[in-house]
Amino acid sequence: MKITLKDGSVKEYSEAKSVYDIAKDISEGLARVACAGEVNGEIVDLRTVLENDCELNIVTASDAEGLKVIRHTASHVLAQAVKRLFPNAKITIGPAIEDGFYYDFEAEPFSREDLDNLEKEMKKIIKEGHELKRFTLPREEAIKFMEEKGEPFKVELIEDLPEGEEISFYDQGEFVDLCAGPHLMSTKGIKAFKLTSSSMAYWRGDSNKARLQRIYGTAFNKKEELNEYLEKLEDAKRRDHNKLGREMGLFTTVDVIGQGLPLFTPKGTKMIMKLQRWIEDLEDNEWGYLRTRTPLMAKADLYKISGHWDHYMDGMFILNKDSDDKETMALRPMTCPFQYYVYMNEQHSYRDLPYRMAETSTLFRNEDSGEMHGLTRVRQFTITEAHIILTPDQAEEELTRCTELCHYVMKTLGIDGDVTYRLSKWDPNNKEKYLGDDEYWNSTQQYLRHVMDENHIPYTEADGEAAFYGPKIDIQAKNVYGKEDTMVTIQLDCASAEKFGMYYIDENGNKALPWIIHRTSMGCYERTLAWLIEHYAGKFPTWLCPEQVRVLPISEKYEEYANKVCKELKKNGVDATVDNRSEKIGYKIREARLDKLPYMLVVGHQEEADGTVSVRSRFAGDEGVKALDVFVNQICEEIRTKEIRQEQPQEETK
Numbered sequence: 001m002k003i004t005l006k007d008g009s010v011k012e013y014s015e016a017k018s019v020y021d022i023a024k025d026i027s028e029g030l031a032r033v034a035c036a037g038e039v040n041g042e043i044v045d046l047r048t049v050l051e052n053d054c055e056l057n058i059v060t061a062s063d064a065e066g067l068k069v070i071r072h073t074a075s076h077v078l079a080q081a082v083k084r085l086f087p088n089a090k091i092t093i094g095p096a097i098e099d100g101f102y103y104d105f106e107a108e109p110f111s112r113e114d115l116d117n118l119e120k121e122m123k124k125i126i127k128e129g130h131e132l133k134r135f136t137l138p139r140e141e142a143i144k145f146m147e148e149k150g151e152p153f154k155v156e157l158i159e160d161l162p163e164g165e166e167i168s169f170y171d172q173g174e175f176v177d178l179c180a181g182p183h184l185m186s187t188k189g190i191k192a193f194k195l196t197s198s199s200m201a202y203w204r205g206d207s208n209k210a211r212l213q214r215i216y217g218t219a220f221n222k223k224e225e226l227n228e229y230l231e232k233l234e235d236a237k238r239r240d241h242n243k244l245g246r247e248m249g250l251f252t253t254v255d256v257i258g259q260g261l262p263l264f265t266p267k268g269t270k271m272i273m274k275l276q277r278w279i280e281d282l283e284d285n286e287w288g289y290l291r292t293r294t295p296l297m298a299k300a301d302l303y304k305i306s307g308h309w310d311h312y313m314d315g316m317f318i319l320n321k322d323s324d325d326k327e328t329m330a331l332r333p334m335t336c337p338f339q340y341y342v343y344m345n346e347q348h349s350y351r352d353l354p355y356r357m358a359e360t361s362t363l364f365r366n367e368d369s370g371e372m373h374g375l376t377r378v379r380q381f382t383i384t385e386a387h388i389i390l391t392p393d394q395a396e397e398e399l400t401r402c403t404e405l406c407h408y409v410m411k412t413l414g415i416d417g418d419v420t421y422r423l424s425k426w427d428p429n430n431k432e433k434y435l436g437d438d439e440y441w442n443s444t445q446q447y448l449r450h451v452m453d454e455n456h457i458p459y460t461e462a463d464g465e466a467a468f469y470g471p472k473i474d475i476q477a478k479n480v481y482g483k484e485d486t487m488v489t490i491q492l493d494c495a496s497a498e499k500f501g502m503y504y505i506d507e508n509g510n511k512a513l514p515w516i517i518h519r520t521s522m523g524c525y526e527r528t529l530a531w532l533i534e535h536y537a538g539k540f541p542t543w544l545c546p547e548q549v550r551v552l553p554i555s556e557k558y559e560e561y562a563n564k565v566c567k568e569l570k571k572n573g574v575d576a577t578v579d580n581r582s583e584k585i586g587y588k589i590r591e592a593r594l595d596k597l598p599y600m601l602v603v604g605h606q607e608e609a610d611g612t613v614s615v616r617s618r619f620a621g622d623e624g625v626k627a628l629d630v631f632v633n634q635i636c637e638e639i640r641t642k643e644i645r646q647e648q649p650q651e652e653t654k
Contacts, residue, residue, distance in 0.1 A: 003050065006057040020046040020185065023058045034058050035066035035189070036182045045182035047134050061221035071096035073132065073184045074122075074193050074219040075103045080175035081121035082107070082215075085114075091177065092153040092203060092212060099229070099482050100196070100218030106153070107213050110198040115215065119195050129188040130173040134181060142167040146178065153203065153210075154178045192226040193219040196233065200370070207368050236480035241533035242374030248538050248596070250529070250546075251375065260372040260379035262526065267546040270575070272382075272525050274544055276360055278642075279384050279409070279522055287405055289358035289386060294338035296362060300328040305499055306337040307435060311468040315365050317379075331364035336493075336518055339387045340500050349505040353514065354390035354398050361385040375530035376485055382525045388517040389502070395492070395515050399451045399473075402490045402519045406475060409522045410488075414644045415477070415535050419487065421457050423448055424465030424472040435469050435495045444492050445471045467518070469493045475523075480534045487527060491518040539618060539647070542598040543639040549576040550597050551613075552588045554604035556580065561608040565601060565628060572632050574639070589616060598645075599635065619645040 003011040003022060011022065019037035023030050023046070037044045038057040043065050050056070059066040075094035078101075082089050086107055094103030110118075137145060139158065146154040157178060158167060170179050172187060184190070195217040203209040220226040237243065245251055250268035257263065264272060283289040297319070303309040308316065316333050320326040332338065339357045348355060362382045371377050390398055410416040426434050426441045434441070448471050452459050459473075466472055475488040493516040497503070503511040522528055532540060542548055549569055553562040562578045569576035579588050585602060592600045602614040606625075613631055615623040626634075638645070 001051065002053045004053075004055045016049050016051040018047055018049050019044060019056065019058070022050070022056065026058070030058055030060075033060045035060055035063075035069040035184060038065070043182065045134065046185055048182075067219075067221065068096045069182050069184060070190060070221065071101040071219045072182070073187070074190050074217060075101040076132075076170065076172060076175070076177055076179070076183065077122050077125050077187055077190060078103050078118065078195070078215060078217060079105075079177060080125055080172060081118045083175060084121055085117060090153055091151055093157075094177075100216060102214050102216045104201050104203070104212040104214045106203075106210055109200070109213055110215060115195040115198060118215070119193075122193065122195075125173070126187045126190050128173065129186055131186050132183045133171040134168055134183075135171065136166055136168045139163075139167060142169075142178070145169075149176070190219055191221055192223040193217060194226060194230060202370055205370075207370055239480045239534045239537045240374075241376075241479075241530040244538050245375065245530070245533050248533075250533070258379070259369055260367055260377070262375060262378060268529070270546040271529060271540075271544055275522065275525060275528065276382075280358075280360065282409075283358045283384075283386070283405075283521060287356075287401070289356045292339055292342050292357050292359045294335060294342065294359065294361075295332070296364075297329050297331050298338065300330060302337050303330055306496065307468060307499065308333065308337070311433060311435075315367075317364050317366050332361075333363055333365050334518075335359055335361040335363070335385045336387055336496070336516075337500070340496070340502055343389050344500070344502055347505065348389070350391055350507060350512075353504055354388050354394050356386060356388045358384070358386040375526040376479065378526055381527070384520045384522045384525075386519050386521070388519065389497075389504070389514045390517065391504070391506075391512070392494075392515050395447070395517070396451055396454075398517060399448070399490065399492070400455055402517060403451070403455060403457065403473065405521050406488050406490070406519075410475075412642050413522075413528075413532065414541065415531060418477050418531075418535060420476045421452065421459035422465070422474045422476050422486075423452065423459050423461045424467075424474045424489075425461060425463050426466045426471065427464035430464070433468060434466070440495065441466075441471070444494055448473055448492055467491050467493075469495050470518075477531060479530070485527065486523075487531065488520050488523045489518075490520075493518060539596045541642065541644045542635065543642045545596075545598055546575060547577055547595070547597055548574050548639070549599045549601060549635065550592050550595075551576060551578045551601045551603060552585060552592070553578070553580060554585050554602065556582065558603050558605070558608055562603050565603060565613060568628060568632060569635075572636050574632070574635055593618070601631070617645075618647060620648050 001013045005011065020031060020034065023034040034046055036046060036059040037048060038059055039050065040054050043059065061067055061070060072095065075096065079091050079094055082105055089105045089107035092104040094101065142158050143155055146158060161167060168180055169176055170181065170183055195215060197216045199214050201212045201214040203212055218229060220229065249265050251262045251264050253262050280291065284291055300309060312333060317331040319329040321328050339359065342357060343355060360382060362380065364380050367377055367379055388398055407416060410419060423445065425445050452473065465474065470491050470493040473490040474486045476484050477487045478484050496516055497513045502514060504514050506512040551562040551566050553559050559580050566576045566578045589600055596618065598618050600616040602616060607613055612625050612627050614625050615631060617623055
């Protein structure tokens with residue numbers, strides 16, 4: 001048997017050997033750090049016995065797959081600790097994930113104190129050095145084995161496995177878990193770990209099934225790596241928009257109103273208004289869009305024509321569905337079928353195309369309660385939506401324009417470096433979910449590939465993420481915890497026009513079916529605001545701040561001049577206030593800093609006498625005394641150009 005190693009060297013053996021034995025044969029040191037093997041490109045357990053010629057790479061903790069094995073083993077140690085401290089808990093699944101691992105249990109909610117006690121028990125288990133032993137059982141024996149252990153969720157998992165599937169288990173001390181692996185050879189291989197949080201989850205992600213308790217954790221090969229990660233996690237918690245946005249007074253939620261229905265305060269509303277006014281003016285005045293205004297609901301008939309009734313009903317809020325005397329209506333999950341009828345209100349020729357319709361659209365989606373979070377996943381949201389009706393030969397140029405607009409918007413917001421691009425394709429194994437046949441999907445997907453390739457846009461591809469009517473270019477971003485969301489989308493639709501009877505008159509005077517681009521320029525206002533809060537940690541560019549300047553009179557004697565300064569700023573479109581509290585000026589400055597304000601203007605006797613202001617900023621600290629008109633011109637220019645000033649380190653004001 002010839003084993004070709006990663007460096008090209010070849011090991012020959014006269015008998016079958018496990019991956020671990022081969023690692024040990026290469027070097028004792030390699031065997032000690034080995035986590036798994038990669039055989040002909042496939043990750044396998046160290047216990048896997050090799051019997052034929054193959055290519056082999058020994059995977060260690062320095063490899064992503066090796067770290068994944070450490071984390072998967074840590075999840076089993078967690079489950080063992082839970083069974084020791086909470087014997088009545090039922091185990092379900094415990095995978096490794098991008099930044100760590102989790103395990104779901106049917107149990108009472110876990111407190112932070114519980115997590116601390118579980119960490120102590122996990123350390124004991126690791127120190128005990130249990131060897132992880134893999135074994136298999138026939139299907140019926142496996143079911144009986146887990147039934148006797150009183151683990152109904154494991155029984156269900158086994159019953160759902162295809163006939164003939166190998167059913168494997170891992171034994172570590174008194175704990176046994178159903179698992180395909182791979183795993184470390186011993187619990188002692190876990191060098192550094194931390195349980196980070198707990199939350200509620202549903203069995204198999206279905207809100208109609210059992211409520212579970214999920215414990216999240218992470219593991220690394222070195223304590224230094226763990227500490228570095230935990231520091232990043234603390235920074236993420238500080239930046240978390242769901243926490244920081246509430247602390248800054250931008251939004252709130254109320255139980256009696258409902259989950260996923262945020263209330264925006266005057267501050268948060270002002271930020272969204274600034275974004276909306278900018279986007280609407282940008283699209284209408286510089287990018288050639290026509291603005292529409294359409295209803296928030298429609299009869300079921302509309303959604304039956306569009307296909308949403310058959311393909312998207314579960315995501316819609318439906319009214320009067322079972323009523324005999326009222327029309328069945330639905331709140332709109334998207335604007336496209338409404339705007340189609342705006343287009344069809346008049347006849348259009350090829351000379352009128354592309355016909356670009358934009359709308360600030362409030363939409364409604366019936367999200368599962370377990371999926372909602374802060375502003376990133378809500379049930380009512382407002383989006384920068386547009387639909388472009390065009391001839392097929394205009395599509396490439398128009399799709400390119402859409403990507404350019406999105407890039408311009410993100411660059412202006414200062415978040416263009418945070419994103420990745422994804423080609424979202426259909427799932428050929430679930431064709432009933434989509435309109436069109438193989439040829440339709442292959443051609444439209446290839447069209448979007450061509451556009452991104454021509455524009456040198458790097459991208460990944462994902463099956464099953466397309467809209468039911470066409471593929472998408474999705475612009476993705478991760479939140480502070482690493483969870484990825486779609487921020488902006490550009491969709492190619494060559495199927496809907498025929499369903500609605502949409503047409504244009506071509507050069508020969510004949511009716512022709514147009515293509516349609518569905519797109520956003522900035523995406524959803526709520527999700528974008530969440531993104532901005534986390535990206536800037538609440539320290540927004542001046543033009544976006546709900547309060548841009550706070551005037552600070554040294555004493556009440558100078559309130560009149562402070563009010564005069566504030567009035568002049570407001571007259572020039574600057575959001576300004578006066579802090580006329582009877583507090584020391586140092587206290588007022590510190591308060592303004594805590595409120596993350598861009599500018600503070602300190603005024604006293606000399607400023608009043610000279611018509612000046614003493615400028616302090618979040619960016620440079622003390623910027624000195626300036627004439628009022630000079631400062632007004634400077635900040636107005638900063639707001640007009642949407643400049644993103646960089647902050648400089650500052651000394652604390654006493």
